[in-house]
Amino acid sequence: MSAPAGEAPSSGYASIFVEEDLSTAEVDRLEAVHRPLADSVRELVDATIRTTVDDEEVAAVRAEVDALVARLRARQIEGAAGVRYNAEGRTWSWGNAVVGERNALAPPLDVVRDPDGLVHADTLLGAAYEGPPGMVHGGVGALLLDHVMGVTASARKRVTFTGTLTMRYVRSTPLGPVRLESRIDREEGRKVFVVATLADPDGVTVEAEGVFIVPRWAA
Numbered sequence: 001m002s003a004p005a006g007e008a009p010s011s012g013y014a015s016i017f018v019e020e021d022l023s024t025a026e027v028d029r030l031e032a033v034h035r036p037l038a039d040s041v042r043e044l045v046d047a048t049i050r051t052t053v054d055d056e057e058v059a060a061v062r063a064e065v066d067a068l069v070a071r072l073r074a075r076q077i078e079g080a081a082g083v084r085y086n087a088e089g090r091t092w093s094w095g096n097a098v099v100g101e102r103n104a105l106a107p108p109l110d111v112v113r114d115p116d117g118l119v120h121a122d123t124l125l126g127a128a129y130e131g132p133p134g135m136v137h138g139g140v141g142a143l144l145l146d147h148v149m150g151v152t153a154s155a156r157k158r159v160t161f162t163g164t165l166t167m168r169y170v171r172s173t174p175l176g177p178v179r180l181e182s183r184i185d186r187e188e189g190r191k192v193f194v195v196a197t198l199a200d201p202d203g204v205t206v207e208a209e210g211v212f213i214v215p216r217w218a219a
């Protein structure tokens with residue numbers, strides 16, 4: 001699902017979006033506190049995959065990590081983070097799998113909309129995103145493309161859900177820097193057709209086409 005950012009959700013959104021009594025300044029402050037924690041955990045994930053330290057050191061680190069988890073769990077929300085918004089129209093989705101500010105599993109991705117309608121994002125995919133040896137997992141490519149295409153379809157003005165997503169894996173994507181580009185191809189009623197690519201520095205590796213739908217309840 002992609003939601004219009006920067007505008008107050010209207011009535012149709014009420015069932016899936018949660019209004020929060022938090023000023024934009026406070027949301028920004030919290031993000032500044034939590035984003036570095038997610039960055040550190042991302043480093044931890046990468047180090048966990050690649051470390052060659054002794055068995056005893058692995059056990060000692062595990063004990064420290066378990067203690068840190070217990071400290072964070074001392075106070076936490078029920079369930080997932082959800083998508084929230086405030087009276088100023090600021091929206092945030094801290095757990096989102098691709099762009100969640102607090103989600104260390106998210107690469108992360110900074111999605112940019114150009115005035116001409118092109119949506120793009122650059123990121124670095126390391127050891128945690130591997131599928132074939134040294135290559136990006138095909139599902140990770142699909143995940144990132146789905147998100148960027150969903151943001152494209154929403155065009156800041158409507159909520160859309162992924163209906164159908166088609167991927168053509170042109171060649172393998174090496175781990176390292178990647179770029180995603182996406183644009184609306186055409187619209188038919190509530191259906192928004194989006195085309196996108198994933199590319200490494202040598203060119204396109206995945207081509208994608210998607211049908212994103214404004215659900216009946218949001219139309």
Ligand SMILES: CCCCCCCCCCCCCC(=O)SCCNC(=O)CCNC(=O)[C@H](O)C(C)(C)COP(=O)(O)OP(=O)(O)OC[C@H]1O[C@@H](n2cnc3c(N)ncnc32)[C@H](O)[C@@H]1OP(=O)(O)O
Pocket residue numbers: 001002003004005083091092093146147148150151160161162163164189190191211213214215216217
């Ligand atoms: C910062 C915070 C803000 C942003 C945070 C969030 C950003 C997140 C970004 C996340 C990005 C990631 C995004 C995600 O992860 S979105 C999550 C993954 N997607 C879903 O879960 C969607 C599940 N499905 C549904 O909810 C409904 O089935 C939808 C909404 C899709 C349609 O239900 P609805 O009841 O509305 O449909 P309708 O029956 O009236 O049909 C309407 C028209 O559509 C055509 N059609 C129907 N289904 C499909 C289909 N599957 N493919 C192609 N076409 C389809 C149908 O033929 C008809 O066409 P026509 O006959 O009129 O020509």
